[in-house]
Amino acid sequence: MATLRPRAPGRAVRRDGRAALLYLLPAGILLAAVLVYPIYQLVLISFYDYGQPQAAGAAPLVFLGLDNYAALVSDVQFWTVLAKTVGFAAVCVAGSLVAGTALAVLATRVRALPRMLLFLAALGAWSTPAIAGSYVWLFLFDTDFGLVNEVLSGIGFSGMAHHSWTFGTVGAFGLVAAEVIWCSFPFVLVTMYAGIRAVPGEVLEAAALDGASTWRRTWAIVLPMVRPLLTIATIQSIIWDFKVFTQIYVMTNGGGVAGRNLVLNVYAYQQAFAGQEYGLGSAIGVVMTLLLLSVTGLYVRTQRRAGQEGAAPWR
């Protein structure tokens, strides 16, 4: 490394910078090709009236400026769908974090065999393709032939005999949220399990000797130590759950009765891409990217601040 030999600091920095640049170049080129350029095109297309005729070169391009965005924000349905998406994603994120963390704690407390069974079940849910999972859940909760209704009416809830789970707005969202949580909690489980396992035993032992209660040890030692992992799990969940498409599309037949179970991604598909209005679709994509970036940015910032404050766990 450059620091091994004494050298004028300015030159060393420059040499370092050049080396770093060289090392980063391959990744940089790849990122530019698969990330920067598509996003650049996405933003560009969102300023145009860009449909299939324009893509095929059969119609002239018309620069619209911010018209696509104006059309979007002046659409009442967009705001309704956005609000529902935020609520739906929040429930899914909270649900998968709680379920995943609780099961991770459980996994650290049980013997090897039940733990293995727990992990096998979780991995099974995790590896099920979204479409297959959605259909299995639909079959289970089918109005006439579903197992759930049969069991519920069998044990005395006769009102549930022909209950339609996907009809009501809240019911349909609840069912889809349950499916989303079912297939996304395993990621949280695995991450948090690894995090909890990585907390050094001697630290916990020392705290116990100092007279800290289990609650106190969890709150003051384990939680700060797994916080970075929790942050990652939360951000991942926010990004995934905000972008849910398959489950809503399959389980509510493309957005529920009269579109009352639409989320942003399905709405974008229906409004823009199925109708080949790529300009408007790109505008929705840009808005979604900005929203997710700002949510994640805010979250990372608050977590970093909280992490610094909590750096000394034995206050």
Add this chain to the structure above:
Amino acid sequence: MRLRPTLPALAALALLAGCAPTQSAPAAAGGDEQTGTLRVWLFDEASRAPKEAAVKEAAAEFEAAHSGVHVDVQWVPVEGRADKFSGAFNDSSNAPDVAEFGNTDVASYAQTGALSDLSGDLASWPAGKDLLPSVLDTAKANGKTYGLPWYTGVRALYYRTDVFAELGLKPPATLAELADDARKIRAAKPDLYGIATGGKYTYAMLPFVWANGGDVAKQDNGKWTSTVESGAAATGLADYAALLKDDICPPSACANLTGTQSVTAFAGGKAGMVIGGDFNRKAVEQGTVQGKYGIVPLPGTKPGSVAPAFAGGNLLGVFGASKRHGLAVQFAQLLAGPEYQEKMYAAMGNLPTLQSVQKKLAANDPSLKAFVDTLAAGTKFVPAAPGWSKIDSQNVLPTAVQQIATGGKTPAAALSDAAAAMNKNFG
């Protein structure tokens, strides 16, 4: 208003205005070579083998008649067709010479300028005069014909003969009678839907609009406007929504059903009636109602009348960039001609578009009669406007019907929203 944050935004806009998103070059002009490979795109279907066999036979016949020509057939999945066709429109070197596509896609495909106008070829084709005019109309956009009608699909009324006999009912003669019969069936047999009418079944709704003498849109001087807000169209849609009631087809079960799901419910023995297509017969035959159903044309508002059905169907088009235009047209004419229409009916049960072939087949197969009669009574088509595919994919009409059926909105409010959404898409 603060000026500072808007300045960089304006600068960025100015910068962006300087460059433009990528566009492909307009399709190259085609040629008329008489040898080489003729590329053909046909839709892949659930049980493709019989279709493939018939097409292979046609290809062999064509290759024998034209030396030096090879017919290369590729199977396009129906669900993925949008991507495949977009690719062909964007890059004419990847486009086929002949392609099968749905007639509801004609208006939006025509807009890309990639398809050949076949009006001239059709006029000189002997079988062209045998085509039903209403079916030929579905191949047109802006007065030009973009495909040869290969087969058609119409819907009629399937009903349970055993249930009707048990309750002493006759097949309904009017739409009002249909609603009454449906109510009686559900009252007598609460585990059946009187008629399975999906809230997302657009092609079952439209005949109600047309039977009342209305339409969903009208064209004045080339500009389309919605007409669902009032009059006959509003009556028709309200009549359809009235079937989605607890005493016929409960909204909690039916409001979100698509056409296929409605037919599945009937085939599974869960409904007394359903509006289904000739292409659904196989599915119904394989269901539990096998041998216990009949088919009649969907009645209109007056006894003896038939509600105009939606003239769905597939066309064979020729790409403008084809280097073998003449061969492409000839192969399309071979497949869409009387001999292979009959073979395709035998293979797939696809209803022919040529009147002479229809008559011949209906004479041998009485279950076809309802569909042929429906075709003969006159069919209708969705607005031949590029905006229609957007209206369709945005579920504009189903949403209005669902809102009326579930009481989420008054009919007037739901239909005025639908009209606004339609007009926005017509542009």
